[in-house]
Amino acid sequence: MNRRIITIDGPAASGKGTIAKQVAAHFGLPFLDTGKLYRAVGRYALERNLALDQADEVAELVRFARSIDPKTLSDPKLATDEVGNMASKVSVIAEIRTALLGFQRDFAHLPEGAVLDGRDTGTVICPEAPYKFFITADVKIRADRRTNELQAYGKSASYARVLRDLEERDTRDSTREVAPLIPAPDAIVVDTTKLDIDAAIALVLSHIR
Numbered sequence: 534m535n536r537r538i539i540t541i542d543g544p545a546a547s548g549k550g551t552i553a554k555q556v557a558a559h560f561g562l563p564f565l566d567t568g569k570l571y572r573a574v575g576r577y578a579l580e581r582n583l584a585l586d587q588a589d590e591v592a593e594l595v596r597f598a599r600s601i602d603p604k605t606l607s608d609p610k611l612a613t614d615e616v617g618n619m620a621s622k623v624s625v626i627a628e629i630r631t632a633l634l635g636f637q638r639d640f641a642h643l644p645e646g647a648v649l650d651g652r653d654t655g656t657v658i659c660p661e662a663p664y665k666f667f668i669t670a671d672v673k674i675r676a677d678r679r680t681n682e683l684q685a686y687g688k689s690a691s692y693a694r695v696l697r698d699l700e701e702r703d704t705r706d707s708t709r710e711v712a713p714l715i716p717a718p719d720a721i722v723v724d725t726t727k728l729d730i731d732a733a734i735a736l737v738l739s740h741i742r
């Protein structure tokens with residue numbers, strides 16, 4: 534088993550993405566933000582106006598999911614909240630999750646090791662990973678951080694709307710039947726409600742060392 538696989542799961546705006554990137558940089562490991570795969574599928578559905586309750590349109594999405602070009606995952610258009618919400622909706626569909634499994638497992642088993650960030654990387658993608666973290670924070674704090682982040686980028690963002698979107702996304706991600714957002718039984722849970730990002734990164738690194 535590869536001793537250098539690190540999985541970092543958790544809800545939106547918990548800080549998991551920043552922590553995962555820093556941990557990957559610290560150890561010089563390849564990094565995969567698995568949410569980007571779901572975002573790419575969500576964006577494809579939005580652009581083509583595909584209906585998620587139509588079997589033939591879902592089949593088209595599944596075909597797309599099986600053949601995602603890794604080079605497209607750095608497209609900044611994947612970062613919008615509209616795409617994120619659609620990603621959450623497509624991620625409920627079991628066939629889409631299955632279509633994305635191979636890509637994620639191949640990445641996790643790169644010979645040099647890997648850091649994966651997502652919702653199910655420690656529970657489904659790589660339950661055998663030796664280092665598993667679940668990053669979380671109170672939803673009001675996450676909404677606060679996300680609102681500030683959006684405003685810093687010059688985007689208009691109301692705290693109430695961001696909070697509502699996060700709560701909806703948490704409910705959908707946590708209550709879906711396939712691969713719900715839950716910590717792996719052996720994951721280390723890091724609550725960042727009262728931790729700043731540097732302290733959270735230091736805590737995760739100290740567990741790995």
Ligand code: DC
Nearest residue numbers: 567568569571620621624651652653
């Ligand atoms: O982390 P993110 O905001 O980029 O993720 C977008 C959506 O994708 C999220 O609401 C649920 C889904 N997702 C998932 O179901 N499983 C993952 N491993 C990563 C993301």
